[in-house]
Amino acid sequence: MDALSTEDLIHAESVLYHHFFCYVKSMALSCAVHLGIPNAIYHRGGSATLSDLIADTGLHASRLPCLKRLMNVLTISCIFTASNPPATGSSTTGSLSSREEVVYKLTTMSRLLITGDDNKLCSMSPMLHFLVRPLTVTPFFGMHSWFKDEQAASKSFFEMAHGCDRWEMTSKNAEDNGVLNEAMVADSQLVMEIFLREAGGKIFSGISSLVDVGGGLGGASAAITRAFPHIKCTVLDLPHVVSQASSRCNGTVHFVAGDMFEFIPRSDAVLLKWVLHCWGDDDCIKILRLCKAAIPAREDGGKVIIIDCVMGSGPQDPVSKETHALYDLYMMYINGVERGENDWKKIFQEAGFSGYKIVSGLGIRSAIEVYP
Template sequence: MTLRLLAEVSPQDLLVALSELQNHLLGYVKSMALKCAVDLRIPDAIHRRGGVATLADIVADTEIHPAKVPDLKRMMELLSTSGIFTATAAKDSGGIGDVVYGLTTACYFLVGRCNLSPVVPYLVSPHIVSSFFGMSDWFRKEPAVAGGSLFEVAHGCSLQEMASKDAAFSSLLNDSMASDSQLFLEVIILDKGRIFRGLNSLVDVGGGHGAATLVIARAFPRIKCTVLDLPHVVSQATTSEDGNLHFIAGDMFESIPPANAVLLKNVLHDWSDEDCVKILQRCKQAIPARTKGGKVIIIEMVRGSAQGDRKISEMEDIQNVFMLHINGVERGINEWKRIFSDAGFSDDYKIMPVLGPYSVIEIYP
């Protein structure tokens, strides 16, 4: 921007533009502050007190050193202005603050029996964040020269390879996937549970340790549930006590165990269109004809649901760029439609939004 152009812009517009730039430049500070709050279990501390707490309450209920109260106040102010906590004047703050903090709707995703708090340390872990440090160099190189995904360029191996040899990172990954799966399956069963009715068997492909499948098995005990995943993943999994959840080590590109339905939750966005077609072809081989109840249930983002909402559009775009770290991609309806067709499925599919762009898709042979 030239000085002449700056002179032609109103002071208020300049301030807004500068604030926008600063928010982009220092956006990572919000992520790290949120991770810190989750690590210190601040949302849980507020939740245990009925949803409101002063700084004195938070210090009393966590491992925060009393001498760090002024710094804690700064962090809580940031997380309040950015939408994680609420902040209102307190009648009695015990002498070390004048604000009482509460939980916003966004923060309620981080507390309670079923929550997304394990996703936070995974998404801001050094392995994930450092994948984006070399992004500009990655863009300059031809795909064959770039060495693969952003993660592979940064670490010399794929994300799954890293998980197979780094126990701490594997734990972060599995805990993150489990919490996400459990929450979304609880919501889906509550709102769209009919998609599982009438099934006798289901295979969850890439289902990790079975968090999503276990929710289904408990809600529908008559469904024989199986998880298919890589050997190093299922070797750490445990069969359910009632015997209604089993694990099979395998490769979804090779074969998928037969079942009435195949579940793919956040699997296809990890892969190219060509690989998605191959995976879905294996799914089609595993299920019976539609007249006998055969179907594939896909839980994925379907981009384009924003309808003018900037925050949702930004979230979709951030998620789409984030998927570059494993050469993945988030897709819109036309992209999904083309993949389904190329894999040989009927064009009579169903897309059922659950939370904005996060949807349940049913496709049939």
């Protein structure tokens, strides 16, 4: 191996430490949201000092130096911005003078972490709470063992860590079921806002009924009925999910308890949003065949609408590409998988569909219209 220059060694060490510490960034973000920092800045009119944050979050003044270090990570990561106030700025309460205190402001990302604001688009905090917590993170500590264990081929490393698969966990653990469902509602609100803006008019044209398979608490269906009141939306999900949804959606969405592997109610269209990436190809084909049986022929307007990642489609900037790759690796913890266009095409053909159309421009996800 050729000798490395000092410059190469320094750069390699820096990049490696950045990877080593990536989990700290996730934990820092989770900490800030649990402390209520995005909300505190928002309720201060969009800007706050450390003294303001200490007061508004109820932290002891002795934590101010530590809070400064937390905020330093999150401003460098572009979750917040930081700037020195002008000399003529209004005074603030606290142990430091306004001249010495940094002013923190929200970015678009931190605005999406605010909770309890009726005027906001949505809050992604529930998704953060789902993804960055021990039950979700723990299985990844056993990923290397899963790779080496030939007997574990049929198990996910979630199952190796917790003794049951992901869906068994939600059925027997009410807290986990609640956290997962609230995360899906939050994600649905944001994704459907983008989807309805960019593609909804064309994709839902001519549809009068739709079944949202695995639709959880009905977040996506509620958004569809608000935008297209003439569409009758039905959510199909497991009984322990539907039992939590009875008071949701103000009666605009119908809920059916059932198993997507056994039946799907008849409708003009079926919606599968980030459902198929949870399953291997054989299971996806089985679900899609049931979807095909539930909708009319292509010439009568029947279609399956999939909202999911299409690897290699959409934005190709480094952050988006890495997010796709991370999402794919993350889904492996339940034996799920993200797919490229050729992978999707193969599944659609095996399930007996005649064609498909990919609609990109929806961020890291795409919409796929699949025709019987």
